Amino acid sequence: MKITRSLVAAVTVGTLTLASCGGTKSESENTGVTDDTIKLGVLTDLSGPFLELSEAILAGNEIWVEQVNASGGVCGRDVELVVRDHGYDADAGVVAYQELESQVLGFMHVLGSPINAALDQNYLDNETTTVALSWSSFILKNPYIIVPGTTFDVEMINGLSYLMEQGQIKPGDTIGHIYLEGEYGENGLLGAEYFAAQHDLTIEKVKVLPTDSDLRNAVTGLKGSNVAAIAMTTTPAQTLNVAVVNQQLGLDVPIVGNNPAFGPNILTPETADALRNVYVVASATPYTSDVPKAQEVADLFEARGDGVPHAGVPYGYAIGEIWGQLLEGTCDDLTREGVKKAKDEADSLDTEDLVAELDFSSPGSPATRAVYVAVPNIDTPGGLDQQGELFVSEDAETYRAPEQQD
Amino acid sequence: MSTFMQLTINGAGSGAVFALLALGFVIIYRASGAVNFAHGSLVLVAGYITVRAQESMGITVAAILGVLGAGVLAVIIERVLVARTRGGDPIALVLLTIGVDVVIVEEVARRLGSSAPFVRVPWANEVIHVGQITVLKGQIVALCFGLVIIAVLFALFRFTGWGLAMRAQAEHREAAALMGVRNTQVTAAAWLIAGVLAGIAVLFLATPDFAGGGVSRATHSLVLVAFPAAIIGGLDSTNGAVIGGFIVGLTGAYSQQYVSFEFARVAVYLVMLAVLVVRPSGLFGTKEVQRV
Incomplete structure (x- = not known):
């Protein structure tokens, strides 16, 4: 009788363990997504040479997240950013990626050429769609990489x-x-x-x-x-x-x-x-652009009362917009595969001119060929005066x- | 030809600043018998004090505060840390200065954040055109400072009791002590002078003229470029430090233009190695003689 109870207990524990393993497997297909939340990772440089740019882009991401969550989220879910600092060090970037990979659906952005180069194979292996802020056309061979603009x-x-x-x-x-x-x-x-x-x-x-x-x-x-x-x-x-x-x-x-x-x-x-x-x-508008959306983002940034005006702010917001439209395009399949498919089919993403219209459907080709030209001006917040249209x-x-x- | 002349002026201008930095290495080596790898952090601290003070006090007072601040910090490092290792392994002393350097540089970099403010000295970004050639006022001022400092140091070494004690200590520390030379005062004064030189050097380094950047980690990196200058000239020779500074400046200028930036990074060290092969104590260093 005693043995039978032990056996039953062991079988029960074993069954529960197997069941929980099955649960984990099921969750891994929807990594970073729950009924309420979509988690996206950010690997950026908050302590190294690109601190100023990184903070500005992250602020733009955050403004977009705050705005989109306040209006009901994406696919009925709030977007949540999970941010890690790599200090522009490729090794630190790899460690941070490994920590976040199992928690997020994809990466809102990963900043830095050496970090993206080190993670190139990881993006393929884990099927993690990533906005890579490296802007090199050499990296476009990786189908999971999004370069949000031209190269x-x-x-x-x-x-x-x-x-x-x-x-x-x-x-x-x-x-x-x-x-x-x-x-x-x-x-x-x-x-x-x-x-x-x-x-x-x-x-x-x-x-x-x-x-x-x-x-x-x-x-x-x-x-x-x-x-x-x-x-x-x-x-x-x-x-x-x-x-x-x-x-x-x-x-x-x-x-x-x-x-x-x-x-x-x-x-x-x-x-x-x-x-x-x-x-x-x-690719991105200067901070003080004539583009109405850029002015709206600048107002939201200034309302936060924190941070230095920088062209990275509207650009970070544009990256949020790109993610928002990709996710909205695959609400019924919020998996990594679904995101990749939405990206491959996106041939005219519109960020209200924060960046030119983007086409991610042509493999290996820059998503746009249009740029903004700007000249430095010390009296302009963000330091750049836009010269004409795209x-x-x-x-x-x-x-x-x-x-x-x- | 005008390109060559301009490169010569560029190299000599940089060399004048490297000479100021190399003098700091030499003076501490003569007093403590070890290379001070914390010299870059003294430069950075002086620059930090200057840029923080220049808004409210003006550049003259700020520069004086920066120079004195670096001097006082150098004496503190010597009294609190270096003096305790006296008689110990010179390698331990070198490692100690590296450790001090790391701590100070990280703290200053943390305080600066992403900013790299310039020291607003009156000679910054002022140029004199002589035909096709451009000479920076900052380069002329650095050269004048270098010459004056050399003259002052020469006078100090030759005509003062401290100079005599310094020379005696550099020759043989124990013998000097037995003759009544107070090592602690001589050494502390040497560190003070080296700190002051570091404070003066940053008034040229952290301007738009020198490397485009203000006070930042890059300022610290530039100081290490001056290290081969001290080795080439001879680690215990003040005159050698000046000659070494100009050799480093000119070697960099010519090799960057006529070969490549990649080669220029090693060219200075190749010159240093060549000098050491021919004269192991540097061009003007004291030859080490050992009785057997």
Whole structure:
């Protein structure tokens, strides 16, 4: 009798254990989703070199979450962000990803080229759709990665096209391109070289590391080569250094920079004049854009009373919008597979011009070719004045990105 | 030709600042017998005090506070930490300065956050054009500061009791002590001077002229570039520190333009190795003689 009771107890425990295992299996298919909540992860840099940009994008994400939850959520559920700091360290990013992967449906965003490069295989293995803030067209081969806007190569093509349209460069000129070693710099250079081939330009290349803070000798060399403009695929501090030396040496040529090449913190009373020659090319609107949605987001940001105005704020909001529309497109199948399918079918996502209309349905192709061009202005919150409407050049439209399949 | 001339001016301008930094390494080495890897943190602290004070007090008072602050911090490090290791392993002393450096740099970086404010010295972003060549006022001022400081140090070493004691201590610490030299005062004064030099150097480093960045981690990284200058010149030679500073500045300028930035990162160290092969004590360092 005693044995029978023990046996019954053991069988009961075993059955419950198996049942709970079955439950876990069932939940894993809907990871990060309950009847009330959809959890999305954020891996960002809250303690490293891109702190300012990261905080701004995260604030934009949070504003979107607050707004969407207040109006009933997505698919009848509240959206919840689970945020971890990687400090721009790939190892820390991998550890944080492993912690969050089992808790979230996908990643609202993962910031940083080295972190996204380290997680590339994880996205495939775990089928985690991720907004990767790396903006390199090289990473578009991974079908689970969303780059919310255009890529560095297309930014550069548009930037140089803009200068040519303005009459600041012409066929036959020499252009200096200072670019960082690695994916970011190489992708920007790809765009500059494409544009140069189309317009009989010569590119004078200078490869640097983020730690090369003094670029005076590079600019001296470019002056010796009689460059008509300087392209920058660098850090904001390097852009500032080049802009200052450009002015000091009397070179005074226009400088065109990819979106990470500028940050409002380089704009000070001492440097504002030197930065007047810089054109920043980005997918997202500047903080103080004429776009009505950008103004609405800026108002919401200022109502929070916390944080520095930055173009990352409307961009972070746009990323939220992208996620919202993808989730709404798959309410009846809130699984990772469902999200991936919704992403693959999304050919005209609209963020009310915070970013140009986005098409994620063409594998390997940038989601848009349009950019905003802006120039630094110390009196403008966020530090950038928008120059006209969304801009897309013919060269950018005909350019074939390295992973483009169609 | 004008590119070469401009590179020479650029290199010499950077070299003048590197010389100020290398002098700090040399003075502490002469007094303590070890390399002070916390020199970068002294620079950073001086810069931090200056940029925090310049809004309310003006740049002159702020710069004086920064220079004095770095000097006082250097003396505190020496009295509280370094002095306790006297007679110990020089490697332990080096590791101690690395530890101090990490703690101070992280604290200053935490306080600065993502900002990188400039020191608003009057010579920043002021240029003089001579034909095709551009000379920065900051480079000229750094050069003048370097020459004046060399002259002052030379006079101190030659014509004061402290200088004599310093030279005696650098020659042979125990013998100097037996002759009545008070090691503690000599060493503390040397750290004070090194701290002051660090405070002066940041007035050139954290301007738009030097590397485009204000007071930040990058300022600290620049200080380490000056370390080979001290080695090339000879770790116990003040004149050598100045020559080493210019060698580092010019090597960087020429190799960045005529080879590549990748090569420039190792070029200075190749020069350092070449010098050490020919003269193991550096260009002007005292040759070590051992009786057998």
